[in-house]
Amino acid sequence: MTAPTETVTSATAGAGASRAPRTPRSSAEVISAEAPVLAHNYHPLPVVVARAEGVWVEDVEGRRYLDMLAGYSALNFGHRHPALIEAAHRQLDQLTLTSRAFHHDRLAGFAEDLAELTGLDMVLPMNTGAEAVESGIKVARKWAYDVKGVPADRATIVVAADNFHGRTTTIVGFSNDETARAGFGPFAPGFRVVPYNDLAALEAAVDETTAAVLIEPIQGEAGVVIPDDGYLSGVREVTRRAGCLFIADEIQSGLGRTGRTLAVDHESVVPDVLLLGKALGGGIVPVSAVVARREVLGVLGPGQHGSTFGGNPLAAAVGSAVIELLATGEFQRRTAELGEVLRTGLTALTGKGVTGFRARGLWAGVDIDPALGTGREISERLLREGILAKDTHGSTIRLAPPLTITREELESALGGLERALK
Numbered sequence: 401m402t403a404p405t406e407t408v409t410s411a412t413a414g415a416g417a418s419r420a421p422r423t424p425r426s427s428a429e430v431i432s433a434e435a436p437v438l439a440h441n442y443h444p445l446p447v448v449v450a451r452a453e454g455v456w457v458e459d460v461e462g463r464r465y466l467d468m469l470a471g472y473s474a475l476n477f478g479h480r481h482p483a484l485i486e487a488a489h490r491q492l493d494q495l496t497l498t499s500r501a502f503h504h505d506r507l508a509g510f511a512e513d514l515a516e517l518t519g520l521d522m523v524l525p526m527n528t529g530a531e532a533v534e535s536g537i538k539v540a541r542k543w544a545y546d547v548k549g550v551p552a553d554r555a556t557i558v559v560a561a562d563n564f565h566g567r568t569t570t571i572v573g574f575s576n577d578e579t580a581r582a583g584f585g586p587f588a589p590g591f592r593v594v595p596y597n598d599l600a601a602l603e604a605a606v607d608e609t610t611a612a613v614l615i616e617p618i619q620g621e622a623g624v625v626i627p628d629d630g631y632l633s634g635v636r637e638v639t640r641r642a643g644c645l646f647i648a649d650e651i652q653s654g655l656g657r658t659g660r661t662l663a664v665d666h667e668s669v670v671p672d673v674l675l676l677g678k679a680l681g682g683g684i685v686p687v688s689a690v691v692a693r694r695e696v697l698g699v700l701g702p703g704q705h706g707s708t709f710g711g712n713p714l715a716a717a718v719g720s721a722v723i724e725l726l727a728t729g730e731f732q733r734r735t736a737e738l739g740e741v742l743r744t745g746l747t748a749l750t751g752k753g754v755t756g757f758r759a760r761g762l763w764a765g766v767d768i769d770p771a772l773g774t775g776r777e778i779s780e781r782l783l784r785e786g787i788l789a790k791d792t793h794g795s796t797i798r799l800a801p802p803l804t805i806t807r808e809e810l811e812s813a814l815g816g817l818e819r820a821l822k
Contacts, residue, residue, distance in 0.1 A: 427460055445783055445790070452479035455802045455809055457788065468782075468789045468813050470802045472620070473652045473763075476679035477725060478802035484682035487721035488714065495713045500706060506716035513723040514691060517661065518674055521694040525687070525711030525719075529651040529677035530566030532688035535705060536614070536647050536675050537570065539690060541590075542699045544611035548643060555611040560596040564621030565614070565649055577621075597627040599634040606638060612645035612673070613638070617663035620652040623796045624758045624765030632667040645672040645696065651688070655679040656726055656803050659736030659761035666760075672696055682722045687715045731803045735761045741807055742799070745814035753821030762803060768795040768821070778820055785816035 425433065427448040447465065451458040455478055458464050470476060477484060491506070498504045511523040524539070526532050537557060544555040557574075565571045572580040573587025581587075594601040596619060606613065617632055619625040639646040648671040653663035655676065660666055662674070673696055677688030690697065709715070725731060739761040746757045746764060756767045768778050775791025782789050782797075791797050801810065 425460065430460065445779060445788070447783060447788065454478045454480075455805045463786070465783070465786050465788045466801075466809060466813050466816070468787055468799050468801045470800050471683060472678060472790075473655075473657050473800055474678040474681065475683040476656055476803050477682060477722070477731070478804040479683060481682060481725075481804070483725060484684055484718055484721050487717050488682075488684050491714050491717035497709065497712045497714070499708050500711065504713045504716075506713045506720070507711050510711070510716035510720045510723075513720050513727075514676075514689060517723050517726060518676075518691050519670055520674060520691045522692055522697040524690040524692075524697055524700070524705070525715070526677075526690065526707050527686045527688055527709050527715070528566075529675070529688050530568045530571060531707065531710075532651065532675045532677050532690055533565040533571055533614075533649060534568055535690045536612075536649075536673050538705060539692065539696060539700065540612035540614075540645050540647060540673065542704070543645065543696050544609075546699045547695065548611070550609050550611065554609050556590050556592055556607075556609045557611055558592045558594060558602060558605045558613045560615045560619070561593050562596055562619055562622040562625070563614075563616060564619065565616070565651075596622075596625065597631050599631065599638065602635065603638050603642075606642045606644060610642060610644040612647045614647040614649065616649045616653065617666075618653045618658065618760060618763070620763075620798070621792060622765075623767070623792050624760075624763055624798060626758050626760055630667070632664055632669045636669045636671070639672070647671060647673040647675065649675045651675055651677040653763070655722070656731040656735055657761055657763050657800065659739050660732055661726060663760070680719050680722055681715065682718045684718050685715050687719045689719075735803050738762055738805065738807060738810055741810055742814075745811065745817075749814070749818060749821065752818070762799075762801055762805070764799045765792070766797050766799060766817075768797065770795045772821060781820035782816060785820055787813050787816040787820075 430448045431446060448460050449457045450460045455467050456464055457467050514523050515521055524535055526535055541555045544550040559574050561576050567580055569584055570588050572584055574591035574593055575581055592605045594605045613635060636646055648664050650662050673692040675690060681687035742764055743759050753769050753772055754766055755769050758765045775795050775797045778797055779789050779791045789797050789799055
């Protein structure tokens with residue numbers, strides 16, 4: 401195949417030629433340079449990561465840190481996992497994007513693999529977690545009108561208080577986090593908020609207009625809040641009796657994080673709709689998906705939903721490699737085993753600066769005695785110990801290391817936490 405001739409204008413050439421390479425900057429210089437040119441919608445810890453491998457990252461000065469956050473589960477398999485990097489390199493040499501205007505040779509295999517892994521039928525590929533949630537909401541409403549027979553524009557969706565499903569305007573509209581909500585209205589109607597882990601309140605909120613119940617099987621942003629045993633199976637039963645959909649947002653909790661493929665697997669529950677993201681992209685590209693029963697996703701027709709990059713060849717190649725890692729069950733098994741090490745270590749720290757914790761698999765919300773500092777302050781102390789973690793509300797910090805962490809590395813991190821509490 402002969403490549404087309406490329407025309408380079410003088411303006412293009414001049415633009416490229418006029419910029420001199422930037423000299424290396426220190427961490428302080430990088431942080432200072434960000435302030436005038438980046439929107440201030442984050443408050444990162446004062447570390448500038450330049451390189452990473454496995455569970456370790458390195459800043460621009462060469463200091464090493466143990467990553468105990470893993471990109472909020474986007475890096476479940478660690479930084480630059482060899483199998484995932486190889487899959488990405490291989491695909492980069494072939495094809496990266498077609499848009500969905502055309503078929504490509506990686507998409508069917510990715511969808512087949514993901515449907516098989518989750519025990520569902522059809523896949524709607526997207527990019528970010530918030531896109532998956534928005535897509536799930538659209539699909540649930542369409543299903544309610546086409547299949548359930550809800551009158552036009554009257555469909556409702558029941559959600560849980562203290563949820564975190566993303567920060568688009570629809571989603572923050574049914575959040576009770578005022579930091580996320582304030583100044584962004586007016587918000588879309590059609591959502592009913594009930595307390596999390598309260599089946600009676602959930603059942604009372606469901607009626608003939610209810611399209612779906614949308615919940616996180618474990619609430620991550622709220623501090624790794626784990627519901628009572630039986631809650632998820634109870635949600636499944638309530639939705640079945642009411643003839644509405646159960647949508648499980650497993651964007652953070654899914655794909656091995658809790659010691660099972662999915663958090664709902666702890667109660668052997670199969671939702672009607674599953675929302676996935678973060679780890680599905682292997683920490684390389686943003687990949688998310690709505691996975692559902694055929695009856696549900698089958699309501700979409702051409703032109704009713706889409707994404708230029710959703711399901712692109714590079715994303716499909718990396719996503720398939722992620723699924724291949726999970727299909728062996730190895731990550732789920734070792735995560736369950738190391739989760740016991742994490743629980744044991746946090747139990748030993750309880751009463752010694754830790755006032756309580758919630759943990760499942762390699763995921764924990766750790767409540768710190770407020771007298772010792774805020775969650776932010778404890779995270780900064782951990783940074784000085786060479787450990788990356790992140791606070792959430794109040795004096796709670798989250799621990800979610802890559803699933804590739806060793807027992808020795810995990811115990812080292814717990815030792816660092818103990819020192820930070822002193």
